[in-house]
Amino acid sequence: MNFTSRVLIIPGLGNSGEQHWQSSWERHYPDFKRVHQQDWDAPVCEDWIHQIDRAVMDGAPAEVLLVGHSLACSTIAYWAQTFNRPIKGALLVAPSDTEAESYPPGTTGFAPIPLSKLPFPSIVVASINDFYVTLERATLFAQSWGSKLVNIGAAGHINVNSGHTDWPEGLRLLQELES
Template sequence: MTEQALRTSKVFLLPGWLDSGQAHWQSRWEALYGFERVQQDDWQWPRRGDWMARLDEVLQDCSQPAVLVAHSLGCQLVASWAAHSRHTAKVRAAFLAAPPDTERPDTPPQLFNWRPIVRQRLPFASLVVVSSDDPFCSLDRGLGMAADWGSAVRKIGARGHVNGESGLGDWPEGIAWLRELAGDRP
């Protein structure tokens, strides 16, 4: 982030289903940069409406412009929340890594209530990061979501689900993209 963006933004981490473990870049960014993880009541059986309400609560209590950093189901959360909330002006930008395709036939039953995928254009700047071999979303479907959301795209090659198993470590390239994104105003 630019120095000004660092001083004026609150960065919220939005993990996906089952939360992000210690090796995950979100957990590393939380420790390194002091970003705030949005806690959900149920990581096992995520209910879209509950997760949206929690995000709305957190953002209503925030006095600074927010930057959302989502992974996996957290990306679907951002899209769903933005389509329904009256508080979208509080968000400066959204970094969306590895959005899952919750409409696939092999989607676990815990995620059925995340159908259909919300495809409304996001009302703030956004960047979608996609992997060519994500086991939870084909590249074409990921690019389609990004296009529908009006998001810029970064293709990072074969990096799986862009999670702790992807070998990203502290993911300096990702943080550079986040800094670039947060410095832009929608």
């Protein structure tokens, strides 16, 4: 697959390890760049959205595709609500429900989850057995954000623990946004 967009990888809480599909994509596509956060384990929403904005504005925003996983999905929604930048699109994978009782403590400013329509095309990828978000909540996020929803079945949190290391199906979804 060829990508002409500037692809920014945005991991969630704890960052994405070496075996995670986001890291795999970076190895296979050296032009894909990770947005680094100051604190991966005790994130502050305002800090995270400013890091995203710096990365987006380091070039032509209209050519940017964001690839968010987990907490990064709501972070992207906050970023969009705050900055309203005209980017090409976003792939939002396994959005965590930061309002759920089961969500790990230690995050600041990520609730309530913004439910405003995103000002760019987006795809939300969810599964039926994600510990961090119910399919019903992921569907609400997708509908609110104006995103296409893709339910990939019993895929857990769509990470290494659920067997998603290279995840070529995700690249095909990203390619949809590239077009």
